[in-house]
Amino acid sequence: MLRTLAPQVVGVLTRRFGDFGTAEDAVQEALLAAAVQWPAEGVPGNPRGWLIQVASRRMTEQVRGEQARRRREDLVAAREPADRRTAPPADSDDPAARDDSLTLLFLCCHPALSATAAIALTLRCVGGLTTAEIARAFMVPEATMGQRISRAKQRIKASGIPFVMPDGKDRARRLDAVLHVLYLIFNEGYAAGEGADLQRVELSREAIRLTRAAYDMLPDDSEVAGLLALMLLTDARSAARTGPAGELIPLAEQDRRLWDRKAMEEGTALITATLPKGPLGPYQVQAAIAAVHDEAETAEDTDWPQILALYGVLEQLGPNPVVSLNRAVAVAMVRGAKAGLDIVESLDADGRLKGNHRLAVVRAHLLEMAGDRQGAVENYREAANRTTSLPERHYLTIRAARLAGDS
Structure with missing residues (x-):
């Protein structure tokens, strides 16, 4: 609260x-x-x-x-x-009863700040993330991020920026940063980066609330609609992601009867209506990928060729190593584990994901698919040592132990 x-x-x-x-x-x-x-x-x-x-x-x-x-x-x-x-x-009529969260969000994303500084400041002041959590998202030391946030606050203070909702071109200039912040807040809530809980429900719900408010304000913006659809389609699986003891349950093993059908229907209807309007953006493509996953009655029914094609579009819109890593999984599901592993190795050589446990997780998964149990065990253990999420560490450790016992 x-x-x-x-x-x-x-x-x-x-x-x-x-x-x-x-x-x-x-x-x-x-x-x-x-x-x-x-x-x-x-x-x-x-x-x-x-x-x-x-x-x-x-x-x-x-x-x-x-x-x-x-x-x-x-x-x-x-x-x-x-x-x-x-x-x-x-129920007072006092002005304090107004919710200024969206105005605050746009204030923090003022063009006077660099995109990185604006996003970091907003995650701190609107998202409520700690400096350490924000530093981890940007892959920089905590002290560096603390200084960056402090300078951003001082710059806003010195500029005398009025506390009002921007309009027209000014709002459009800030919108990309606003949407990126909401995306990061949601992701931290859906898959907490550290601690004993897999999910931080209050964060993902707040991100959805603010994104819905942005959509109500800008109903014709295709990327605002795409982001809201992505959040709804992803959050719909939340109840099935953890077991009775809070343990992680991967997508392929989830009880899909627990998925929130109402959220799935709303998200699917939203992205279906938005895609033809254009222009196409990365949040819409990610929402389309989430919709393909949600529409599959079982993991085996997943339309991986369609997902692979969508990841190809996503890479063209905004190339980054995380998108490429997710595409490697889709490639493996369509063309075989070896093809996916080739992408993983090129990403490893690239160095931008150095120290990121997700690289080891994907490599382990694909090695397991390829029948290399020893290699999978080593990478599952490496990923477990690197992650700061306790439920994920527990899952990866058990996965490695089971494979080692079967070999």
Whole structure:
């Protein structure tokens, strides 16, 4: 709940005080206070109002402590309710009841920032990811990412960018970064990069909520629609991805009766209506791939030639090693394990996936398909040692042990 409320509270304070950087810091302090007090005293009736109240006090204290912001303090005082000690009720008409998450998302993706800095800042302030999680996504040291996020916040603060939803060309310039952030937030929720849980449901649900809001605002944008369809079609499998003890269940072994048919139907209808409109983008192609998987009644019924063709299109739209690694699996399913392994080896030599456990996972899977059990065991163990996800490590370790026992 705190992760979902955080960007909403940052939005309220940024709109009220006009200082994004300080608002984000104040909300982090309020979240820490909530993490300490709520378990002992109980969750307040209006948790959002409680966070706004506490964070507002933190900001006011900072304003009073800085001579350069004296004039802003008077403006803040004029905007505050008469009794700030009482949080507004959940059904209040107070402006604090507004959800500014989407506005905050576009603010963080301002063109004044580089694409990398904008995405990192948004993942931190809107997605609620830790600096370590963002650093892992960008494959850089945590200290480097921390400095990058700090500089981005300072730049937004110094620029005096107004806290309003951009329109026209300004919104279009920010949209690619916004969609990429939502994609990364969803992926971290659907397949957590570290920790004891395979999924972080609150993250994937928030990503879907924000993407749906973006779609409601831009219903004719084919990539916004494609991203929403991709999320719905992928999230539809969530219930089948873990067993009773939280263990990972791979796609081929999932009980497809547990898949969310309503989400699948919505996602399929959305991508079916969107593809003919164009222009074609990577999120639409990924949604089409997800739809092919979802439409298969069994793993054996999967239309791998169609998936392979779609990965070929995806590589042309945006070549990157992760797409090529996924295509290697499709190639193996259509042309044999050896053909897929050739792609894996070329990616290994390329070096861009150096240290990425997914490379070892795919190699292990294809070696197992090829009948090289010893090679598969070695790569499953290598992947298990590299991953920071405990459920995935457990699955890979068991997979290696079973193959070693059968050989």
